[in-house]
Amino acid sequence: MQIYKVGGAVRDRLLGKPVTDIDWVVVGATTEEMLAKGFRPVGADFPVFLHPKSGEEYALARTERKSGRGYGGFTFHASTEVTLEEDLIRRDLTINAMAEDDQQNLTDPYHGQRDLEARLLRHVSPAFAEDPLRVLRVARFAARYAGLGFTVAPETLELMRQLSESGELEALTAERSWKEISRALMEDQPQVFIEVLRECGALKVLMPEVDALFGVPQPEAHHPEIDTGVHTLSVLEQAAQHKQSLTVRWACLLHDLGKGLTPEEEWPRHIAHEHKGLKLIKAVNERFKAPKDCQELALLVGEYHTHGHRALELKPSTLLELLQSFDVYRRPQRFEEFIAACEMDARGRKGLEQRSYPQADYLRGAANAARTVAVQPLLEKGFKGPELGEAIKRERLKVLKTYKEKA
Incomplete structure (x- = not known):
């Protein structure tokens, strides 16, 4: 032995x-x-x-x-x-x-040591092409070691391309795929994972909704990088640099899927992309059986990220609706993750990576203000059932109006 x-x-x-x-x-x-x-x-x-x-x-x-x-x-x-x-x-x-x-x-x-020194990710034998999971694994290793200068060997990328075209990727279970995707998203450079999948044709098989974003323009005034796919990679890169959680990184990857549905004649504007993207986000969530917290945050960020960016302009009533949507009273952490995803989205733009994001503190302050409304005094006044709910809402709105005036 x-x-x-x-x-x-x-x-x-x-x-x-x-x-x-x-x-x-x-x-x-x-x-x-x-x-x-x-x-x-x-x-x-x-x-x-x-x-x-x-x-x-x-x-x-x-x-x-x-x-x-x-x-x-x-x-x-x-x-x-x-x-x-x-x-x-x-x-x-x-x-x-x-x-x-x-x-x-x-x-x-x-010759693994030789490839370590050459910073190459190279397959061992032609049998590599027998296992479709290896496409995801190699892309994950590329994300992990990109900072050390590693790249995928051209002949290995070609085998990955053949696997992507063979139909074998469709045979992967949701559980195995999610395990690789979630691990890859938590690497130092998760955007490289998506880049490698795209380069070998696997992205359009596994996540056609993300692949469709490349080549779709956005207004240069807000997005100096212009390309929506490039923007998505930059947002993911920012999320990794700021050590964000898996839930935030997943939301960052999917937040702009609706832009892939905009007709070309409407480019570079993307009217109502937030709502259009929800069905796509839901489809990707279900395809990989993402954990419930990842699914929920991705949908909420997809729907409300532009609200986050416009936080300082929102009417108190809209602000209250936003807070209600996130259930900030019982689930404060989810709202924090939403704020983080919005900030990564704002920073994931060419030349704007170091920009300040005053919306973050404003949104936190609004949530804290709304939480100060006590229920007990309203109960003592005799409110109950639906009337109590309306009374709480009125008090929270009053508090948010004061908060906005002072901000």
Whole structure:
């Protein structure tokens, strides 16, 4: 039995980056031997075990062959005869196909170290094209390591393009796709993820609503970058630079989808794009089964982001409607995330990345003012049921009028 550290742990140590998760491959062992040593089996598809003390994953060396469509369409074979090199060749990228023994001796049959130095994301073998999930994975790695100068090798991008055109991407489950998308959005440069997907043709398959934004112009006075797709990437970039949450980043990606529906003769204006985009945002949310908080914020930001930008001009009654829509009294965090998404939208414009956003404090102040209205005095006056609701609304409106006059 020989045990090797493999994949990301080896890659990140060589890059000088902190190693968090460690995966291990065991060569020359049987399932029975692993169980006898106290390892706990996980998963039914292939032999993976948890270490009895550390809880880290140990997998028996295995080979695989394509047996169906999609990410799960593979047959695995594990035996004591499978070599380390045979196990490594089934991996996606050369930089993930290296192994180390306990003395840190490197096994690198597919030149991963050379590609690390050349800053290239290159596939290990033609078998790369058998797994459509790898299109998303490579784009995610591109987003993670873009800051170090990594790019996708041209021949790998070509395989990704072939996969995108093959229909295999449609076989991915919503859950697997969302796992990769959500992880990619939380990388340092999530806009690179979208750029790579677009470059290989995967974006128009997975998110045609986002792909449709590229080449759609906006008024230069408000959007010096002009192109709506470029603007969306810039908003996403700002969200990452400001360490925003996944919910905010998802909303930033989808906030302008309605502009993709504007007839060309109306360009560069996009009248009512906020409402037109809601059905598209809903479709993308449902396609990937995004978590409920991501879905809700994306729809609210899509509908109300221009209200956010015009906050200082809004009538008190419109401001109150906005606060009610977000249920700021019971869900203050959601309104904070809305404000953050609006600010990222304002900053995601060429040359305006450092602009101030006074609307943020104004909106927070309005929410705090509305929250000062106490219910108890109204109950003591005898209001109840729908009448109580109307009385609360009147008091909040009164408070917001005063707030606007003083602002």
